[in-house]
Amino acid sequence: MRRLIFLIVVGVAGLAVLLSLGMWQVQRMAWKQQILDIIDSRVDGEPVSLPENPDPVADKYMPVRLVGELVEGGLHVLVSTRSLGPGYRVIVPFVTDDGRRILVDRGFIRTAAKNTVLNTGKVELIGNLHWPDETDSYTPPAEIAANIWYARDVDAMSAALNTLPIMVVLNDHPVNGSFVIPMPVNTASIPNDHLQYAITWFSLAFIWAAMTAYFLWRSRQNRELT
Template identity: 55%
Template sequence: MRRILFLLIFGLAGLGVLLWLGIWQMQRLAWKQNVLSEIERRISADPVALPPQVSVGADKYLPVTVSGELEPGEIHVLVSVKHVGAGYRIIQSFSTRDRTILVDRGYIPTTAKQADRLTGPMEITGNLHWPDEIDSYTPEADIEANIWFARDVPNLAAALGAEPVLLIARSETDPNVTPLPVDTVGIPNDHLQYAITWFGLALVWAAMTGYFLWRSRANSESDAT
């Protein structure tokens, strides 16, 4: 009986922990869905004028419309677009009456790297963003070949002589450049998969606990006879 009681307590304790982890992941899922909904609401809001003072925290995803001049000279950031293939994001400086910011115009295929693109006066609508794309595995930019591997806003701004403010265009700036507007697709949300994993482990744990209890009881009855 002592062995059966130990197995029962141990089994119930383990089952409780696994179920709690699964429930916690479901709570995290609800929280993340609310966060993503808020980000999507902010992204799709009506555009406003560029704030005089831009805050990385408060103005992330802010939709804005700017009027000014898209200046010559561009930086190519390597990117891969699903179902399309490898290409480059085109980053250029954009001058308004009193300031210069960065604009991510969108995607071109690798074969269009040397093609001419429209510059000059235009109005652009998009979202402010400071992408977090750099980790310890990100290669250094190949300045000579004009190939960058991440949108490192401060370094891009230094290279183009602009403020470290990046506007990702959602309006077209050139017929041959495809806008890649901001969305929530790249924000990870794996909590449902984690919850399923924990609940699956809880089911296996319960089954194994039941099996060991049955074996222990059968062995006890066999020893008694």
Template identity: 50%
Template sequence: MSRITLPLLTGLIGTAILVWLGTWQLQRLEWKQGILSQIESRIGGDPAPLPAIGNPEADRYQPVQLTGTIEPQELFVLVSQKRIGAGYLVISPFVTEDGRRILVDRGFIPVEDRSIARDGGAKDITGNLHWPDDRTSSTPENDITGNTWFARDIDAMSDVLNTEPLLVIARNMSPADPGVTPLPVDTSGIPNDHLQYAITWFSLAVVWLVGTIALVWRLRQTKEG
């Protein structure tokens, strides 16, 4: 076996594996785009009645239209908005016309507006059911006593506000909620990094192939010399 055969085979096999990984990521990208398209269609679909018992899988992103009353209690979830900075999501109990008590994410307020009184009362709300996955391994525990939350933990919030463990994230509210900026459900928070991964694998394939060609050329030069 020639001394360039093994490096050449190693280089070609490595390049083929890296190209396969890049191609697989492109296939995953197409799959993820299809999923995101389905989610966006569901988010903007026709409103449905509140489910009797919410199912995080079947009912996630389901549009709903509610008429009822926002009660005065508020929970504050610390978040940050681009180009705005720190602030809070305001979570309040909402009592529907038929007497159900659920949670409503009213939207975003700046930190300095926490102490400002907000209008509650009768509201018509269009929004989406959601079970947010805000908590990571680095998320602090909620300061329930001080009413500063670091994740929208639906079960804990429903216990504090005496509601069903159902959260509707408001898209539109009538009358409007002055000083509160709705942050409707969308797909921006769903990671879709497959294109970057594909570019990385294809770039590594090019580097690996170029390195293989350079090594084989040097070996041939040495042999001829």
């Protein structure tokens, strides 16, 4: 009898855990899709002038047109993509025509191009406002001496480059040259694989339930034989 109770308790507990994980992935899928829908609805709009005081929530992904000057200096954020391999995102200061100094994400350069001098000067740019959420407790601190960052941290980067905490991710532009590959804000690089994860957890729950039922049946059969 104790063995039977033990099997029921373990079976129910394991099934509850697996089902809860599956439901959590379903919720995550809806949350991720909401974010993707927000990005899609904002990024392709008509570019507007940079707001006087951009809001990190209300104005995130807003397409903007910048007129001003790309200046020297910049930060390199270590990244790697399936199609491009390892390299860096280049974050540089930009001074708008009304005197505001902000951050501009120019795009991707390969590792070998890290020390290449980028074009600077007066220019008109189009991009999207962005406040990336890329840092957590596992993000290594920036290697300041080597100029290697491990995430786009708008507050920290603005302090390092003496800019406002505003970042514009640049769309493709001739000023970048052929060796800078644009990495604009879009949903193509943001996977939503939570449905697959949910199916996996629900499948494991079904298998667990089937195994529990089988062991309960076997236990009952053994008791009847004895």
